[in-house]
Amino acid sequence: MADSDEEYIGGVSEDEDNNPAFRGPRGEATTSRAKRRKHGGAEWEVSRTWETLVEGADGTISSTVEGLLEAGKRKRLLRDTTPLQRGIIRHLVLILDLSQSMIEKDLRPTRYLLTLRYAQEFVREFFEQNPISQLGVLGLRDGLALRVSDMSGNPTEHISAIQALRDQDPKGLPSIQNGLEMARGALFHTPSHGTREVFIIFGSLLSSDPGDIHQTIASLVADNIRVGVVGLAAQVAICREICAKTNGGDYYRYGVALNEQHFRELVMDVTTPPATYSQKQSTNSLLMMGFPSRTVETNPSLCACHSKPSCGGYSCSRCNSKACGLPADCASCGLTLILSTHLARSYHHLFPLMNWVEVPWQRAARSSACFACGISLPPVPPKDQWQTAEGQAKGVSVSSRYECPACKNHFCIDCDLFAHEVVHNCPGCQSKAARFMPTGPDTMDTSV
């Protein structure tokens, strides 16, 4: 390695022996036994999957394996569905580590290239999930914070800026403090009804800062800025402290990537809007917005926002002046113009589909096929066999049926997964007229 002759040998060599084989024990030592929400040491322990295997009656393990597969599918689903208040109008600064430690090849092809790739995916997904939010990108290189792209709501701008980084090489040392200060500056003027967040992808094990980073942390807390970090090497104490302090003592927003897949999951988790804390850290307001319709003209006319001629556009619902892209503020009357689809994209966070429950054999006889897709469900066995299959994996239904508590229809595991992860609708509830629906606390009906 060419960089081993530079002066920060200590830091570099620490990086070098930081291959996956060594990461486990070190991570465990530093991670306390305290509450681990999502990430942290728990996943680093060796899980002895083979011990949970039980031979079926026919001497094969296929039934157990299938059960495990189903349990895996189900695990992802059983999440909290209490409708939390979520900060949906977000202001987030993405900080990328562009220092020499990113040259490492422990993540393929290199940490640097992989980070840039995931950063682009992150930007795309972020605006998919949070269409009316703002994002900015910074980089840490040579001890300086580097502006990659300004705060804006336009994903393509950020993506092309990140793409341009591919031609440059990571070098020097990172400074978290400089990055945070610059991010704080960028977030300083954002309105209080949105969230203020910083998300750092950090590959180094050190931060070379010009001043006292603890002061920076204190001012971040004062400004209600929340910081999340994904580490690529090992856990770094200061990162953990930053996360804990800025998130009300909860450091689950700090994760260290185990491998490429895990890295991606950690990054993509950030795209989900964060739950807001109960303390009044932001003033809530009612915003007046327009939902304009798209028009097409035969002759090009100038748009009010950029004064460029175009044939089509959106005319402001109030003053009829033309805007060429959405979301935007009307240039003449100042009304916020937005596509209703932008708002609607976030609704499934607000009205989550409630979890479906497992169906024991006692109630399984009601259905012979999945209500939604029509695949046949296994027939009910005689009573004396009910016990044997029971209790293999948690959250898995013995009868392979899952029941929506609202409409009492039975579904298969694939439809369960699909309904909760993709459509966010219950096929059963939606297929009956609204008046048959029980007025549960979290039905999909919007009347509250």
Next chain:
Amino acid sequence: MAMAATPSRPFDYLESLPGTTFYKLYQQPSTALAIFRRMLPDLAKCFVMALLYLKDPLPAANLEVWVKAESLKERDNALSILGRLHILSNTMVADNTRAYKITDPFASSLRQALTGAEKTQSFGVLSHLSNSDSRSIAELDEYARRQWEGVLGYMVGTSGLGIQRDVNLSKGVKQLLQAGHLVEIRDRRVEITQDGFAFVLQDVSVQVWHILMLYVESADAIGMSSVEVLSFVFLLSSLELGQSYDKKHLTSNQLRTLTDLADFGIVYQESPDTNQFYPTRLATTLTSDSSALSNPISGSLSGPTGGTTDKAGSGFIIIETNYRLYAYTSSPLQISLIALFTTLKYRFPNLITGKITRQSVRRAIEMGITADQIISYLATHAHPQMRKHNVSRSTSNQAGIPPSVLPPTVTDQIRLWQLERDRVKATAGFLFKDFVSLSEYEAPCRYAEEIGVLVWKSDRKRMFFVTRHEQVAAFLRSRK
């Protein structure tokens, strides 16, 4: 790309028929449907369907506007195929503009196929049997597999690889194979020809079409009308697997065809005297252009035990990047096929191993087998594990190109070994030359490229070479 889905052989044969034959063929709704489904590229299907229920011919300009400018090539290709199959005709409407319409027997037959309004027997007549008499699909598959493997075994087994024969082939089958130059009789011994080698390595559905076309071609010689046989073949393709059909509506020629096809396993009948017949999977998947659908048959054809219920779509060959080949089969036919291009090493009850070497591939190529045939054979029969591996690999790489099932090094090397021998490729066709000016040369040349017949051109010499000349000639004439 659209042409890729169309097998060349049946298409070439159909195209060579005179227009009157098409007129007769298109009388049957089943034929119209089968040709529509099997022979046309996607875009052509759209054109046909769009025009089918129009009362007036569609002005050519309107049709041209419908297609995106960058898809000109696909459009001309589609129109050219429709023209060659006599489906689309050019007419002149009142104000002297060119317009397209679907030719009549085809249009009315296809409409009949879709709505089913007429009292014809074009889609076969079901016969009603008590359950005890009917044949299950598994039985039909087994019958088809046995018969078809018998035919292949007859061809391959004669090359001295020693397969015991448990199927008696009728004289007609053998004659047909000879007439198609798939086998030759030398010194009263049957020997497989180069064409035969190429044949046995093909996909089952391609083989079936090949045989059927041979049969249709030979029909005239044995006193049957080829049109009648052909439309009967298309009728068979529209029947449903597992159902029995009544024979009493069939003509004597059709009955005769039925008996002949039963020898190949394409249809099943208890005996020539019974009143019902069953189409097998070989017949019902004729109009599918998805190779996956023919897999149940090829899967069971190649099945290790020749068992009745093989898993759908199972292959059995694993090939590694170091040219080693493992085949989980005990079928003598498959083993002898693999032996054609592989140096076999070990043989176990359900597994053979071997290696693809330069010598073995050269030997195969000398027998007339091409590299592409070997590769497509290996790809068709690749083990599910290889496909799975392939799927996982393709999800991890971000490029949009679908990777091949086989290791690229192996496919490349097989092609290179072929190229060592094979340096010249002959294409039959027509040379256009002696153009007076460059512009006069360019237009037809571009047109030929668009309709996909151009093989070679030289701007300097103002010459170009095409596989077929009719449309280019018509184009030249129209410009005069």
Next chain:
Amino acid sequence: MNAVDATEHYETSARDPAPSLLTVILDTNPHAWALLENSLPLSKAIANILVFLNAHLACNYANEVAVVASHNQKAAWLYPRVRQNTASDTDGDAAMNGSSAEPGQVNKYRPFRIVEEQVTQNLRELMESTSGADIQGTNSTMMAGALTLALSHINRSSIAWAEAHGADMAAAGGDVPPTGGSTGTDTMGEGLQSRILIVSVSGATDSAHQYIPIMNAIFACQRLHIPIDVCKLSGDAVFLQQASDATKGVYMSLAEPQGLLQYLMMAFLPDQRSRRHLILPTRVDVDFRAACFCHRRVVDIGFVCSICLSIFCEPPENGDCLTCGTHLEMGDYGAKPAVVARKKKKKKRVNGQSNTATPTPTPTPGP
């Protein structure tokens, strides 16, 4: 030597065109069809749609269709029908009807006939099961439910297709017996290329209370790259316009419902592969209005809660958001219409700050 290059590795896998699955959602709202009685009665529309389905099936051996009815009080499968619980008795009925209609009468490609028989049979059952009270009760159509059902089916088909083609999962699942092909529509042939066609007759305001589920379904389609085609026979549905716009589908509002078949054949038959080459009618001006959460009105200017993004047509009482209960700081919106403009300007200042970093060169100077 040119023969060996990278492109040739891929030819074997490229020759296999994926079949396509067409799911038709038929709006069977009796109210709306009653209005169309003179121009295009339901029976005639069904006949046309059946021909269209056959045309789709004719295009490829492995093509699939599915039909969902979006009725006024429920969404139900017309084809393929899931027979829940009902014992052999209804099945026997269907079989008898089928076989008695069969011989000689109409000679038809069998897959076509199976689809036709099932669709008409199930539709008849659906209509018979609709009581007068049901019709009185509501005037809407269960579009969200139908879309969700359609998507579940597409999901199932895609899984089945991937299993049959990609991996040996089918063997592990073991639930696809080789005799599954007896229905004439082979399970393993189901396609990755899916699309949805909505034949819609009901108006938009009727479906406003399904705003969120419909939007959820639309985003699911967008994510799965499933185009939603909309063939509008009467009325004009705002949300369906947005659906076809967001999923890059075809939207057509038929002025003359009589020519339904020709429209279907020309605009809606080409599958995604062919659409790459064709210029298809899409709606250029799209109505992007939303439905408010409080009165289910379709609005073009609304008030949005900054916490949960709920849309209201007027500021809620007490300033408490009806959905999340947060107390909202309000401007004097709507209190005095004359003042709104100026208040608005104030509002804009606040919003304007949020966009300080956004480079929006605004040449028109603020008044």
